[in-house]
Each structure stands twice: as C-alpha cells, then as structure tokens.
Amino acid sequence: MNDAHARLSPALVETIAGLAAGTTSTLVVHPLDVIKTRLQIQRNTSSTPVNAFGILGTLLKNERPIQSLYRGLTPNLVGNASSWAIFFYFKSIIESQLLQFHNRMKPSAFLSQDGSTISSRRELSPADYFLASGISGTLITLSTNPIWVIKTRMLSSDKGSEGAYKSMWDGARHVFRTEGLRGFYRGTGISLVGNSHGAVQFAVYEPLKKAWRRYLASQHKGVENRGGEIEKLGNTATLVISGSAKIFAGTVTYPYQVIRSRLQTYQAEVRFGKGIRGVAATIWKEEGWRGFYRGLGTNVVRVLPATWVTFLVYENVRYYVPRLRG
Template sequence: MNDNHARLSPALVETIAGLSAGTISTLAVHPLDVIKTRLQIQRNTSSSPASAFGILKSLVKNERPIQSLYRGLTPNLIGNAGSWAIFFYFKSLAETQLLAFHNRPTSNYTLQEGSPQPRRGLSPFDYFLASGVSGTVITISTNPIWVLKTRMLSSDRGTEGAYENMWHGARQLWKTEGWRGFYRGVGVSLLGNSHGAVQFAVYEPLKNLWRKHVANEHQLSGKTPAGYHRQEKLGNTATLVLSGSAKIVAGTVTYPYQVIRSRLQTYHADERYGRGIVGVASKVWRDEGWKGFYKGLGTNIVRVLPATWVTFLVYENVRYYLPLWGNPE
C-alpha cells in the first residue's frame, strides 16, 4: 500500500484534491447560487426590483424549503466537482509542460562545460496560460450541465415549463432546441475563462512567495532540519487570505460575463434578452446601463468567498496530505 501511495502522480493528486474541493464547496453554498442566478436574470421592469433577501424569503416560504434551496443541486454538483477535478488535472499537465519547456537543455556555449543550468520557475503569465487552457477544456466539456443548472435554478419545481430534474431537462432541451441548446452561452463562457486565469495568475505567485517566506523563517529559526526538502505547507489562515484576495480581484473584473451567460442560458432567452452575446450585452446596456452588468455582484461576493475558502482549504490540505498517506517519511 505504501508503494502505491508513494507512486501517486502529481496530476492524480491534483485531480482528487479538486474533486474533493468541488464537492464540499458546492454542498455548502448551493442555496446562494440559486439566489445569485435568479438575481442575474431579473430585469428592472418594476419600481421594486427583486432583492437577495426577498428571493431567500420566497424560497424558504415554499412548501418544501430544502428542495427549493437545493433545486438544481445535481447538475451543479456534477458540474462543479467535475470541473474542479478536470481543471486541476489539466492545469497540472500544462504547468509540467511549461516547466519542461522553460528548463529544456540550452545551446548556450557561454556556460562552462558541466556547470548546472539555473532552474527557472513558472511566471504569473505561465499560470495564466495554464489555467486558461484548462478552463477551455472544462467549458467545452461541461457547458451542457451549466445550461441545465441555470434553467433549474431560475425556476421553482412545478411551475409551467420548469424542468422536473436534470434528466427531464436534458430530454426537453434536446427535443425543443437540439444539440445547439446544450451549448447556449458557450462563447461567453469561453471569454469567462479569463476569470480563472486571472485568479490563478494572482493566487499561485502569492502562494509561492508566502511559502518561500515561511521556509526562510523556519531555516533561520532552526525549525527545519538539515536535508529537509518537503514543500512547506500553506497554512489555513494564509490559504483564506490569498485565495480570497485572488477571487475578489478576478470576480470583480470578470463578473459581467456571468450576467450575460445566465441570460443567454435561461428559458426563452432570445425573446427576453436578445440574441447572442452582442444582442444581450446591447440590451443590458440600453435598458439598465452599466449597473445591469453587475446585478447580483454583492450576492456573488458573499457566495464566492465562502465557496472559495472551502474549496481552497480542502484542495490545499488534500493536495498536501494525500501523498503522505501511508508514506509519512
């Protein structure tokens, strides 16, 4: 058993850590996702627009409040857990290839024969690129799940035209819109990959700097024994601060695409919000101004910070301890 654990590849560790993190964080914050989605598709057609608290009250007052708060959980759980697993797997592969590219043998003859070539690490742009490539793979493979999730979260069970469950929704979507219906909003989602790319372009360099700082402090204080080469563990407090900061930066910069995507993916989108990314964006600007692109931002921040904290706490701890399981030395 020890030999098998010792042979866990970095990509497999990243996949398991991502799957664990996505599952737990989705279960924890799904009700906030329901509220955020319904805020995003609201149009200012009355003097008293819907608020997050108002939507929460209506969900709780439902005959089955738990089912209302967790409506659409199945596609959200499959989508999030699967997305994190796929994301970290391909991100790990991309980073490995980028490291190999940067540290490939050089033909620089100014180096003395036999002298070691300085090893180069990854830059913020490398993390941006690796995350962007991984995000593209996820978007193409999981967009049908997000279409079903958006429609289920934006409606109550039993209302006219609402999907009863994920599988009923998939059948109805195929019947009424064909395969194109499963890829509604895929263009704006691809643009939205910039969110994850920006987030990890901020998070990973900050994490590396913090680890170097902690390692230096341990060496100076004598806490690190001679010959100790294990990577410093990112503390829970540091994980909260670094992941939260990176998420706020990325979320605020890229939030408008989420509003456009939600409106593209909901029921009768063309009639209600316009056709395509340009059509939806133009209608939002014309009817609601720049504020329309940030509808639900407050709720989203409240939602994404706990989700981010849970995700990265689980991810970093599983990522650190999994290779040590059964191989503590």
C-alpha cells in the same frame, strides 16, 4: 520516497483534490448559487427592485424550503465536482509541460559570467499560470457547458412551475427535443470569455502563495523540511490568499456571468436578446453599466465561502493524500 508517492502521480493527486474540493464547496454554498442566478436574470424594469433577501424569503415560503434552496443541486454538483477534478488534472500537466518547455535546453550548456553553471528554471511566471489555467478552463467549458445550461434553468425556476424541469435528465431530454444539440451549448462563447476569470485567479493565487512561502523562508520559519518537500500551506494563509485572488478575479470578470446566465435561461432570445451582443446591448439600454454587476454583492458573499472551502479542502487533500500510506 514512500509507496504512496510511487503510486500516485502529481496529476492524479491534483484530480483527487479537485474532486473533493468541488463536491464539498458545492454542497455548502448551493443555496447562494440559486439566489445569485435568480438575481442575474432579473430585469430591472419594475418600480420594486428585487434583492437577495427578497428572493431568499420567497424560497423559504415554499412548501418545501430546503428543496427550493437546493433546487438544481444534481447538475451543479456534477458540473462543479467534475470541473474542478478535470481542471486541476490538466492544469498540473500543462504546468509541467510549460516548465519543461522553459528548460528545454540543458542548463549545462549555459554559463554565467563568473563561469558557474546556470541552474534550470524551477518556477513558473504569472503568465504561465494564466496560460495553463486558461487552456484548462477552455477544455472544461467545452466538455461541461451542457450541464451548466440545465443547471441555470433549474436554479432560475421553482419545481412545479410552468416549464420547469423535473430533474437534470428531464431537462436534458427537453433541451435535446426542443433545441437540439445547439441548445446544450448556449452561452458557450461567453463562457469561453469567462475562462479569463479562472486564469486571472490562478495568475494571482499561485504567485501569492509562492511569495508567502518565500517570506516565511526569509523569516527563518522554514517552508521546506529536510527531505526538500514543501510544507503544507497554513489554513489562515490559504483563506487570505485564495480570498484575495478570487475577489480580484471576480470583480474584473463578473459582467460575463450576468450575460451568460441570461443567455442560458428559458426563452433567452425573447427575454434578453440574441447572442452576446444582443444581451449586452439590452442590459446597457435598460440598466446601464450597473446591470452588468447585478448580483455582484451576493456573488462576493457566495464566492468567498465557496473559495475558502474549495481551497482549504484542495490544499489539505493534495498534501495529505500522498502521505496516507507514508
């Protein structure tokens, strides 16, 4: 064990990796987030449907196209970077506690039929990953929802337009002055439901990652070095596994994102209805089931690069950080 391992706990390494991953992915794909958000709040009531390319063209026609494409970057950056950092921190701790819970009885107390000692449990199940991610996501939602409210409103409006927030802090002051503390927690209920997205994603991602390592081991390519440390997950494997998990989770849970965006945008109750049921009923009445998947195509295009960047940075940082002084 080197000095870096002694100084950096697994939870701290996960936090650093999550912070780096969230920051990098947000900077790379923020323009797609702007387009996706505006698609989600569009009501399909006109004869001319709005699509991603139309919104992109409108953004590029502004006097400051780069500024338009990166509208609302500050809350998105703060929210994503802090969310990933805190998420991986709590996820690591909860997974450790779950493993301890499964091994709470001493293995020596149990013997198999042939008299040999049953070894302690070393891996978590998909249900454990689902639970750990769900609890972590709930903590993140409750602590960062105010940021997402401001972010959604900034991404859904052009700077200088009527009612648009000049900055993240201007938006925070306006929400507090006009809506009080409750305004910062608009859409919290649907966001909590949306934690199922991350829970499903990691319930798929972690088992797939372990299955891939077991496959490599069976092919005698070796996934453990002589010191017993797990080797770095290959970049290609990271792309395939993270992308597959994200697409599966995103498709299953996408409707909540549409409802959340409409709950959090400007004059939400007037435009879309009151509460989750009101918004869902309006979508169903005006657009049918397709309305719950508005922006899904753009979301897939957006989440794949974001997911690839996030997990490539995450897996590499969590591998190399403990070894920087090794």
